Amino acid sequence: MILDARAPDDVDHELVALLHAWLPHRRWYPAKGSDARLSAAGAVHLTDDVRILLVQVDAAGRDVLLQVPLVLLAGSAPVGTDRASIVGEVGGRTVLDATGDARFLRAWLAAADGPGAEVDVTGARVVTGEQSNTSVVLPAPDGTPVGMLKVLRAVAAGENPDIDVPRRLVEAGWDGVPAPLAWSQARWPGPDGEPVVGYLGVLSAFVPGAQDGFELACGWAREGRAFSGPAAELGETVAGMHAALVRAFGADPDPAGGEALARALHERFAWAVDAVPSLADREPAVQAVAAQVAALPTTPARQRVHGDLHLGQVLRSAGRWFVIDFEGEPLAPLAARVLPDLALRDVAGLLRSFDYAAAVGGLSGAPAAAWTADARAALLAGYGVTDDPTSTLLLRALELDKTLYEAVYEARNRPTWAPIPEAGLDRLLG
Numbered sequence: 001m002i003l004d005a006r007a008p009d010d011v012d013h014e015l016v017a018l019l020h021a022w023l024p025h026r027r028w029y030p031a032k033g034s035d036a037r038l039s040a041a042g043a044v045h046l047t048d049d050v051r052i053l054l055v056q057v058d059a060a061g062r063d064v065l066l067q068v069p070l071v072l073l074a075g076s077a078p079v080g081t082d083r084a085s086i087v088g089e090v091g092g093r094t095v096l097d098a099t100g101d102a103r104f105l106r107a108w109l110a111a112a113d114g115p116g117a118e119v120d121v122t123g124a125r126v127v128t129g130e131q132s133n134t135s136v137v138l139p140a141p142d143g144t145p146v147g148m149l150k151v152l153r154a155v156a157a158g159e160n161p162d163i164d165v166p167r168r169l170v171e172a173g174w175d176g177v178p179a180p181l182a183w184s185q186a187r188w189p190g191p192d193g194e195p196v197v198g199y200l201g202v203l204s205a206f207v208p209g210a211q212d213g214f215e216l217a218c219g220w221a222r223e224g225r226a227f228s229g230p231a232a233e234l235g236e237t238v239a240g241m242h243a244a245l246v247r248a249f250g251a252d253p254d255p256a257g258g259e260a261l262a263r264a265l266h267e268r269f270a271w272a273v274d275a276v277p278s279l280a281d282r283e284p285a286v287q288a289v290a291a292q293v294a295a296l297p298t299t300p301a302r303q304r305v306h307g308d309l310h311l312g313q314v315l316r317s318a319g320r321w322f323v324i325d326f327e328g329e330p331l332a333p334l335a336a337r338v339l340p341d342l343a344l345r346d347v348a349g350l351l352r353s354f355d356y357a358a359a360v361g362g363l364s365g366a367p368a369a370a371w372t373a374d375a376r377a378a379l380l381a382g383y384g385v386t387d388d389p390t391s392t393l394l395l396r397a398l399e400l401d402k403t404l405y406e407a408v409y410e411a412r413n414r415p416t417w418a419p420i421p422e423a424g425l426d427r428l429l430g
């Protein structure tokens with residue numbers, strides 16, 4: 001079923017006024033630190049007291065349509081309500097963030113497509129953490145977690161790789177991804193007023209006992225324990241994922257050689273300098289890497305990839321790795337995130353993650369270098385990357401590209417972590 005958004009009413013406009021104060025403190029708010037203009041683009045009325053507000057966020061250089069599910073309660077918030085979920089008050093009604101609310105979840109599941117799952121919405125638990133979206137654990141009636149609902153925060157018209165790709169991977173027979181169980185879509189007026197359809201969220205099979213790969217790696221780094229075993233298995237898992245992506249979506253030969261990649265690196269650099277002007281003095285070194293890449297007569301075929309693979313996107317359960325979050329880089333436009341790309345981009349993303357895990361795990365200097373070197377070698381061996389000059393250069397260029405992205409990401413979201421990509425640039429640019 002496709003849910004239709006209604007034109008915004010007076011209550012929606014009042015709700016947006018309330019959100020001015022609440023949204024900037026949400027981890028998933030995409031325009032932190034900039035002076036954004038918020039407006040109501042429409043609302044899906046799930047029940048009389050639950051609505052999904054679609055909020056247009058216009059910030060310098062960024063237009064995002066945000067999904068904000070809200071409950072409007074008569075009277076004050078019930079005792080025990082998490083303070084962070086209280087948005088404010090409108091017309092004598094208390095406004096709550098609805099993502100973990102049984103009323104919202106019941107209505108969401110009733111409107112969703114897919115095989116579905118039997119869940120007890122009253123036992124829902126919102127996951128807190130470093131997220132671009134909001135995830136909710138849903139238990140079965142016996143209390144065992146059965147599904148993970150991801151409420152997408154930035155919504156966009158068209159296919160969503162975070163739903164489409166896992167579905168296709170499961171169809172291609174790959175079991176390294178949690179299977180999508182239910183997904184929901186809405187229709188709202190697009191920029192030219194014509195209706196467009198996009199995804200609101202997806203419920204995926206819950207991976208029991210899963211450990212976040214980043215937390216796991218940070219823990220091992222903190223203990224000074226070599227990560228080569230899990231890293232090698234992760235390399236094998238990613239190789240299996242890439243093979244399944246080719247089965248599902250095919251692959252295109254690369255007619256442009258290294259020039260296309262070099263151009264993309266220049267563009268990434270210009271984008272990064274625009275956001276973080278202090279990067280400008282890296283230009284000669286970035287250009288030198290781009291020039292080497294441009295001289296490559298051929299590069300490997302392009303295929304669908306994960307696009308933002310890092311240790312926070314992999315889960316370890318019962319000695320196996322699972323890959324999640326196929327949304328691509330949240331700071332990139334959707335059209336760019338679904339283009340075929342070099343499979344090595346995902347490998348480079350994981351290599352970057354080892355730098356983060358070492359730093360967050362408290363390692364620096366020679367112990368950090370030794371820990372990351374060991375994990376890197378194991379990942380590359382597990383994946384099957386050979387150390388020929390072309391692969392080495394491609395990986396360096398792709399790591400550089402990712403590090404520039406991270407410099408912008410950290411400046412916008414976690415400025416205290418900005419030294420991690422900064423050190424990465426020092427390493428990659430010599």
Ligand SMILES: Nc1ncnc2c1ncn2[C@@H]1O[C@H](COP(=O)(O)OP(=O)(O)O)[C@@H](O)[C@H]1O
Binds near residue numbers: 127131135206324325
């Ligand atoms: N299917 C799942 N089973 C168990 N835990 C999951 C599942 N999917 C996600 N998670 C947990 O939720 C967190 C956030 O999920 P993710 O898809 O990365 O969201 P986001 O796009 O907001 O970053 C993950 O780090 C992981 O700990």
Ligand SMILES: O=P(O)(O)O[C@H]1O[C@H](CO)[C@@H](O[C@H]2O[C@H](CO)[C@@H](O)[C@H](O)[C@H]2O)[C@H](O)[C@H]1O
Binds near residue numbers: 130132312329331
């Ligand atoms: O998981 P998301 O899709 O929200 O990805 C974004 O946020 C990530 C951080 O949560 C960010 O990843 C960077 O930090 C990680 C540690 O927190 C590290 O493991 C990654 O290597 C590093 O890139 C990701 O870049 C961003 O798109």
